[in-house]
Amino acid sequence: MGTAGAVGLALLLSGCSSDDGGDDRPPIAQQPKATDPYWVNPDGKAARQLAEYREDGDGKNAALIQKIAGQPAGEWIGPDNPDAEAKRLTEAARKADREVLLVLYNIPHRDCDQFSKGGAADGNAYREWVDKVAKGIGDRPATVVLEPDAVLHLVDGCTPDEYHEERYDLLKGAITRLKKQPATKVYLDAGNAGWSQPDSLFEPLQWAGIAQADGFAVNVSNFQTTEASKDFGKRLSAKVGGKPFVIDTSRNGNGAFTQGDPKENWCNPPGRALGEPPTTKTGDPLVAAYLWVKRPGESDGDCKGGPKAGDWYPAYALELARNTK
Numbered sequence: 001m002g003t004a005g006a007v008g009l010a011l012l013l014s015g016c017s018s019d020d021g022g023d024d025r026p027p028i029a030q031q032p033k034a035t036d037p038y039w040v041n042p043d044g045k046a047a048r049q050l051a052e053y054r055e056d057g058d059g060k061n062a063a064l065i066q067k068i069a070g071q072p073a074g075e076w077i078g079p080d081n082p083d084a085e086a087k088r089l090t091e092a093a094r095k096a097d098r099e100v101l102l103v104l105y106n107i108p109h110r111d112c113d114q115f116s117k118g119g120a121a122d123g124n125a126y127r128e129w130v131d132k133v134a135k136g137i138g139d140r141p142a143t144v145v146l147e148p149d150a151v152l153h154l155v156d157g158c159t160p161d162e163y164h165e166e167r168y169d170l171l172k173g174a175i176t177r178l179k180k181q182p183a184t185k186v187y188l189d190a191g192n193a194g195w196s197q198p199d200s201l202f203e204p205l206q207w208a209g210i211a212q213a214d215g216f217a218v219n220v221s222n223f224q225t226t227e228a229s230k231d232f233g234k235r236l237s238a239k240v241g242g243k244p245f246v247i248d249t250s251r252n253g254n255g256a257f258t259q260g261d262p263k264e265n266w267c268n269p270p271g272r273a274l275g276e277p278p279t280t281k282t283g284d285p286l287v288a289a290y291l292w293v294k295r296p297g298e299s300d301g302d303c304k305g306g307p308k309a310g311d312w313y314p315a316y317a318l319e320l321a322r323n324t325k
Contacts, residue, residue: 028069030096035281038072038143038291039093039100045312046073046297064321065297072278073250073292074103074145076310079120082129086136099141103220103293104133107150107170112158115267115301116309123166130174134181141183145246145293146174146213148220151204152191172209179212187246187288190216193224193232194256202239214288215244221294222248223256223265223272230287237286244285249275250292253324267303268316273323296320 028042028050041047046069053062075089086102093100106129110119120126153159154167171188178186188210190201210216216236219229226249233245253273257265274296280289297317299306306313 039098067321073295076103083132083136090140175209185214187217192219192222193228198236219248244288248293249290267300268306
């Protein structure tokens with residue numbers, strides 16, 4: 001982060017005002033624990049963008065980005081030093097009396113050589129990586145969303161057959177390892193309402209260890225409406241022993257984009273909006289939480305003018321916030 005951003009962030013965290021006037025602009029703060037126990041990262045990409053807008057005196061865009069920066073979002077653990085990263089994040093969350101939301105996305109042969117391709121070099125490297133994440137979490141509270149698309153890509157034919165048996169073993173092993181931590185909840189990713197049907201997923205989820213997980217996650221990084229996701233999740237839950245599920249509502253405020261190439265409608269689609277704020281108070285016993293698993297404002301890939309997957313995309317972040325009702 002540059003000097004201007006660092007100065008702006010310091011002002012932001014101290015609650016001081018900058019030159020665009022007014023003293024009523026709140027610093028990054030945690031949401032009420034009773035309804036949203038997840039940690040808001042005061043040094044996340046949205047928070048840094050907010051600080052820069054305020055430093056530049058851009059109150060209009062700062063107000064928009066505040067809608068993102070003020071909500072908890074998933075922390076996607078990187079491939080390097082996962083133990084140190086998991087420890088740093090869980091310690092920061094516990095210091096704030098909150099729980100961190102972690103996303104593990106490092107399965108070998110990830111994303112079928114598409115925009116987010118990569119992952120661990122092989123099965124042993126993945127097992128070692130997960131073990132380090134678990135050690136980094138320790139006894140601190142954490143909710144883990146495990147491997148977006150990993151099961152779905154076994155079902156839709158995207159992942160070659162020769163990798164299927166190993167992937168099921170790796171996912172099951174990851175759940176077992178993470179659940180050894182006393183305060184860790186694990187939700188195995190189960191695709192979304194737009195890509196699959198519950199009947200095609202329940203057996204693969206069982207092979208991947210759903211019985212040992214706390215539940216499953218739907219709509220991660222996707223745009224299906226909350227109602228469609230609830231219906232999908234409930235039908236799937238009935239097939240996997242009544243497991244609860246979480247819904248990624250980060251960008252589903254206007255539902256899915258249906259006007260472009262169906263194969264790329266998930267990648268930086270225009271006209272989307274932020275969805276329901278994160279909360280554990282969903283009013284439905286099967287829906288454990290609405291979460292922002294995907295960090296709004298990060299690119300899905302170098303499509304539709306966006307940067308590479310995971311990079312901050314300011315114009316898209318502003319559009320999401322601007323379109324939010």
